[in-house]
Amino acid sequence: MRNASFYLSTRAVFLRSFLRLLTVVGALCVGGIGQAWAHAQPDTQSPLAGEIVSAPSEVKITYNEALEPAFSSLIVSDAKGKQVNSAKAEVDATTHKTMRVPLPALGAGKYQVKWVAVADDGHRTQGSFNFTVK
C-alpha cells in the first residue's frame, strides 16, 4: 500500500524530469539554429519594395539562406505584365544567398519583381514587390 507522500514525491520527480527534458530540448533547438535553414526569405532588396528610383541596372535580392540556383528565379515585368529582363537570374557562386538579374534601360513607370527561392534542402518560397522608375 503506497501512501500519499510516495505519490507526491513521485510527482515531484516526474515534474523535475519533465522540466529538465524541456530545457534539454530547448537547448538542442537553439543549438541547431546554426544548421541549414529551410525557408529562404529576403534579407535585403535592391530596389526596395515600393521604392521610387532612377532606372536601376539590376534587381538584387539577398536571402537569409543558400539557394538552389537551378530552381530559383527572378523576373521583372512592366505595368502591362511584359517581362523586361532578357537575361536569366544568377545566384552568387560563393555564398549562394544573393540572386540578381541585369536590366535593360527602363523607362519611367511601375515594375513588378517576382521571385522564387528554392533553398538547398528543396523548400520553396516566393514573393513579389513593385518599384517605380521616375
Next chain:
Amino acid sequence: MRNVLTRAALGLAIASLTPLGHAHAIAGNRIFPATMAVDDPGVGDELDFQFGHIRTPNDDDNPGSSASVNSWSTNYAKTITPNLALSIGTNYSNQRSTGNPTVKGFDNLGLGIKYMMYVNPVHEFMLSVGVDSEIGGSGSKAIGSSYSTYTPTIYAGKGFGDLPDTLNWLRPFAVTATLGQQYASDRSVPNALNWGVTLQYSLPYLQSFVKNIGLPKPISNMIPVVELAMSTCTSGSCSGQTTGTINPGVLWESRAMQIGLEAQIPANRASGHSIGVLLQTHFFFDDIFPHSIGKPIF
C-alpha cells in the same frame, strides 16, 4: 448554472494556454505565424512552449472570488506527409485561490491530427481540417478530468496581399479562424463550440512585399496581432453561454523560431475580471532540422 459557467471559463482559460499543433504555414507570399491561443491553419514540424498566467472566476459559492492560474505547456507536431501532421501536448497547471489549498498537476494529454486540404498562393488562402482530443484520466486527478474530449475543427487563413495597389497599406493584414465542435465522452458534460479569430498585421510582409519603410530590426520582424479565443456552450444548462479572452499582443519571428507575448482580456464577466498574460517560445523544426526530424516521414 454559475458553476457550470465558471468551470467552462476555467477550462477555456487552461485550454487557451495549451496549444494543440501549430504550423509553419505558407500561402504564396504569406507566412501565417504560429498564433498562441487560436491555432493557425498550417501543418508543420514544430515545438511550442507557452507560459500563461490569468485569474479566473472561482468555482465556489463566493461571488467575486477567483483563482490564480499559472500554466506551463508544451506541444510537439510532426508531419507524416507534407499535408498531414500529428501532435502531442501536455500542460502543467498551478491554481491558487484564497482560503483553499493550491491545486497543481498535469492536465490530460492532448493528441491532435491535422490535414491541410487546400492552399491558394495567389489569394494567400489556406484551409485545413483536424481533430483535437484530450485523453481522460491521463492527467493528475487534481487538474485533469476523468472524461475525454474530441473536437473536430476547421482551420482557415486568408492574407490580403491580393488587394489592389490603391489599398497597399491593408495588404499586410491577414485573418485566421478556427471552428470546432467539442464533444465529451461523459454525457453529463456540456458540449461546446470552440471558435477563434485572429487579426494580424505582418511588418515583414510590409517591408518585403509592399513598401520598405526602413523599419529597423527587431521591429521589422514583428507581427502585431489580436486573438479572440472563445467557447460557446451548446448543451445542458449553460447552452448559449460564451466565455473567452481577447488577446492583443505581438509575435516576433526569426528564421527558425518565434517569440510571442500577449495580454489575455476576459471577453465578458463570466470569463473573469483580471487581465492575464501569455508568453510563447516556438521552434520551427522544418527550418532547424530540415534534413532529419524536421521533414515529413513520407
